[in-house]
Amino acid sequence: NAGVTQTPKFRVLKTGQSMTLLCAQDMNHEYMYWYRQDPGMGLRLIHYSVGEGTTAKGEVPDGYNVSRLKKQNFLLGLESAAPSQTSVYFCASRLDWGFVYGYTFGSGTRLTVV
Amino acid sequence: QQQVKQSPQSLIVQKGGISIINCAYENTAFDYFPWYQQFPGKGPALLIAIRPDVSEKKEGRFTISFNKSAKQFSLHIMDSQPGDSATYFCAASFSNTGNQFYFGTGTSLTVIP
Numbered sequence A: 001n002a003g004v005t006q007t008p009k010f011r012v013l014k015t016g017q018s019m020t021l022l023c024a025q026d027m028n029h030e031y032m033y034w035y036r037q038d039p040g041m042g043l044r045l046i047h048y049s050v051g052e053g054t055t056a057k058g059e060v061p062d063g064y065n066v067s068r069l070k071k072q073n074f075l076l077g078l079e080s081a082a083p084s085q086t087s088v089y090f091c092a093s094r095l096d097w098g099f100v101y102g103y104t105f106g107s108g109t110r111l112t113v114v
Numbered sequence B: 001q002q003q004v005k006q007s008p009q010s011l012i013v014q015k016g017g018i019s020i021i022n023c024a025y026e027n028t029a030f031d032y033f034p035w036y037q038q039f040p041g042k043g044p045a046l047l048i049a050i051r052p053d054v055s056e057k058k059e060g061r062f063t064i065s066f067n068k069s070a071k072q073f074s075l076h077i078m079d080s081q082p083g084d085s086a087t088y089f090c091a092a093s094f095s096n097t098g099n100q101f102y103f104g105t106g107t108s109l110t111v112i113p
Helices: none
Strands: A004-007 A010-013 A019-025 A031-038 A042-049 A064-067 A073-078 A087-094 A109-113 B004-007 B010-014 B019-025 B033-038 B045-050 B056-059 B062-067 B072-077 B086-093 B101-103 B107-112
Touching (some): A042 A064, A042 A073, A073 A087, B010 B019, B033 B062, B045 B072, B072 B086
Parallel strands (some): A010 A109
Antiparallel strands (some): A004 A019, A019 A073, A031 A042, A031 A087, B004 B019, B033 B045, B033 B086, B056 B062
8 A cells, every 4th residue: 555656756847847746646535635845834735636527726826737537646737837836745635524634645746946 | 824823943852851832823713733743755644633622632642732712732742752853744624624734834843862
């Protein structure tokens, strides 16, 4: 049981390039999320999905797009990378409601835009 | 606007001491308050969580204290160990939507031997 897997783990992009980050979970979770983590700012939600075929904007969605074509996969796209998108990106998933419904996070993707 | 304010930003504690991290929130509709622990190069992992209908929850050396009237909650790590050195995040959520956790800015804890 791998949990939440993110690929790639590291990436360097030039300004204006595009890329896709892949998140895969094998826990049959309905909810999936993309966060970015920046020093002194904690984790901020970019986009999320409440089920296959659905997506919604979070706090900082500008410059990013997402897709959830399959329940187990949640893709984060950068169409035209900017230095401000240099960050560590975390994918997370969650099963359902209930008292203990914390996230399961992936190990992150460190992205540098030069 | 930061929904959850966390302090201190960094904390150094001697082995065996008590580590205390504080968080405050404004929105009284929050009803789920988890703490996450993150080691370098890893994703955050759920450590302990509490609902506002209780004032304290303890799991091993980790305790959440919750003060509903003050809109504050804190994490206490008893008998702190070097292996506890990590970044800790508090968070808050609305259970009726369940869609988003609002995270604090994190506390870097260093436990020195």
